[in-house]
Amino acid sequence: MLLALLLALSHVESAEVVIVAGSADHMEHVMQRAGVKFALITPDQLPSTPLRWQQILMVNCTGQMSPEARERVRRFVNAGGMLYTTDHAVHYLLEAIFPGKVRFNQKSSAEQIFPMQVKGDRGLVAKINDHGEPRWQLAGGGMLFDVLDPSVEILMRSREVAARYQTSGVLGVRFRHGDGQVVHVTGHFFTQPGQTREVAAAGRAFEQLSENVVREKQVDMPRVERLYSAEALKPAPMLAEPKDAAAPVTAPSGGTVSTATAKKVRVLRSEGGYVEIRDDQGNQGWVPAQSLQQ
Missing domain, CATH: 2.30.30 (SH3 type barrels.)
Incomplete structure (x- = not known):
């Protein structure tokens, strides 16, 4: 057991992206397709994982983890790291370590594809509009959320989701904490062979955003680097x-x-x-x- 843990953590320091395994999402497949070097760990390994601000931490849904693991994530973002989370993590992770930013609004989604409107940071949402009207797939049992802090930047929203669930319709956000930043989206999936055109289009939007997160971190690196001068x-x-x-x-x-x-x-x-x-x-x-x- 100890040897397996040491071998798993030995790959972390050289990885551009560290992914926390989840039961309902597989961002590792997206990174593999994009050719991004990543390390895959479990939530139990997080407290001992040597995360550094130069990395991106992606947390697959559900985002459930121990208080010690949550503290490790909080310190990572505070240091300048980039956190990317999906769906249930809004409740199980973000509410706990970044209170007052976003909150699960107690409304759960059905699995359905909706048109969405892209706004906000052009780097994070770049190319999502390149294939016609962008679409996004909500997950069955997904956690819809509200924005509580006006400093939180809305990246994507859907008028149709707002009307269907009587919510704000926010699908994706970005906010800063300490020297780092957090990107969260509701929904989770990736394109697979045999999907319908509509489902594949929604999958491409998710994959494009995930790849944009990696590029955004690279752009942000010099800013954080200047802070670590001693x-x-x-x-x-x-x-x-x-x-x-x-x-x-x-x-x-x-x-x-x-x-x-x-x-x-x-x-x-x-x-x-x-x-x-x-x-x-x-x-x-x-x-x-x-x-x-x-």
Whole structure:
């Protein structure tokens, strides 16, 4: 069991995309078709997974996971990582770690294809309109959601979904948290041989958005890179407060956190000979100022 875990996690550091396996979605198939290098892990492996802000984390529906795994995801996004989630994850993951952004509105969808209207960021929705009127497939038992925060950017919505379910009709959103960002859509699937033209068109829209997420992360990399400008000169344990006797910062998987594995860190503020930093895995705490080169 331990050997299998180590082998699985050894592929994570070199992967552009890390995908959390789910029971109702398979984004790994989309990435495989797009030729994107990815690592596939289970929700139970998340707390110990060395996610770094340079990566994209894709969480397949349902998004159910332990509190420790949710904390690992929160730190990853806070550090500058990009999170991409589908359907039930709005309730089981996003509501828990990003309260006040989006919320399951207690209305479940039937499996049906609807026309949709694309708006918002041109990078994330690029090419979705290239094959005529775009369509989107809602999943049977899918969780429709509402936007709670006006800073959340609506990428896709459907007037027809709004009329059918008496909701806002929002299908996809993007919002920022800390130094990172989150993209969420309702529905999940991919194109397969033998599908009808309408179903295949809806599948292409989902696949195109998924590929756009990868490109958007590449565009965003320089912005986050500039934030991580300090270098750890020597290993130093991260502390919860700026004083010698402070409690150590703990990792989601347990154990203490230090700057030993961080190549670059982000300086947040200084106080009394200490500096509050964030490492590339999203761990945050105080270290002596002399342990850094700024």
